[in-house]
Amino acid sequence: MDTDKRSSDWSDVEIQAAVDTYLDMLNREQGGQRMNKAHENRQLRAGVLAARTEGSVEFRMQNISTVLLEMNRPWINGYKPAKNVGANVARKIRDALNLIAMPTSEDFEPTADEITLEKRAGKLEKQVLAQPPKGILKPQLSSAAGKAFLRDPEVRAWVRKQANGVCEGCGQPAPFEMNDRPFLEVHHVKHLADGGSDRPSNAVALCPNCHRRCHHSNDKQAFTACFYERVERLVRED
Numbered sequence: 096m097d098t099d100k101r102s103s104d105w106s107d108v109e110i111q112a113a114v115d116t117y118l119d120m121l122n123r124e125q126g127g128q129r130m131n132k133a134h135e136n137r138q139l140r141a142g143v144l145a146a147r148t149e150g151s152v153e154f155r156m157q158n159i160s161t162v163l164l165e166m167n168r169p170w171i172n173g174y175k176p177a178k179n180v181g182a183n184v185a186r187k188i189r190d191a192l193n194l195i196a197m198p199t200s201e202d203f204e205p206t207a208d209e210i211t212l213e214k215r216a217g218k219l220e221k222q223v224l225a226q227p228p229k230g231i232l233k234p235q236l237s238s239a240a241g242k243a244f245l246r247d248p249e250v251r252a253w254v255r256k257q258a259n260g261v262c263e264g265c266g267q268p269a270p271f272e273m274n275d276r277p278f279l280e281v282h283h284v285k286h287l288a289d290g291g292s293d294r295p296s297n298a299v300a301l302c303p304n305c306h307r308r309c310h311h312s313n314d315k316q317a318f319t320a321c322f323y324e325r326v327e328r329l330v331r332e333d
């Protein structure tokens with residue numbers, strides 16, 4: 096059995112790695128996406144948790160469930176909360192959970208600034224988003240220099256989570272990662288400048304090639320039209 100003494104040997108870095116993986120899996124579970132516990136366990140032991148056994152990693156995941164349960168937060172069904180979590184381990188897990196910043200109300204505020212929008216969306220992407228965001232029916236142009244539209248960071252986060260790392264244009268995995276996330280750009284199928292909404296029903300997550308194709312190619316109209324057949328959540332806007 097994994098005694099508390101041995102448990103306390105886990106370093107902060109090890110605990111953080113387990114918590115990061117756990118929250119990613121929770122996100123996927125809550126989003127109705129597939130997740131493979133055995134695979135994630137192996138991945139962890141191929142990296143930061145190389146010194147740990149499969150059973151030890153499994154037990155640690157159950158510890159995380161216990162702490163989340165105590166914090167009144169959702170936990171992964173497949174990891175039944177373990178009964179005896181040492182106080183030291185519980186504290187380390189709580190610290191690791193708190194390090195993953197919780198969004199503030201500001202993170203949900205629309206912005207026209209691309210860098211701010213991306214920062215907010217990136218933060219929201221790490222959260223469990225239970226409901227599709229309403230978004231903005233008629234995005235306004237900001238009065239600041241640059242003349243960009245005010246957009247909802249949650250729409251960007253939601254659409255990317257739906258795409259789950261796969262381009263909704265060509266069906267290929269994102270070509271690279273940025274900030275540990277698959278790089279996909281969110282494109283408004285009916286352009287904002289043409290009166291399109293900033294809603295999940297008018298936005299797709301695309302690889303840079305497909306995104307360019309939408310804006311610049313000879314076949315941009317035909318290419319754009321096929322999104323309505325391929326991506327279920329899209330609704331044509333007049």
Ligand SMILES: [Zn+2]
Pocket residue numbers: 262263264265266267301302303304305306
């Ligand atoms: Zn693509």
Ligand SMILES: [Zn+2]
Pocket residue numbers: 281282283306309310
């Ligand atoms: Zn675009």
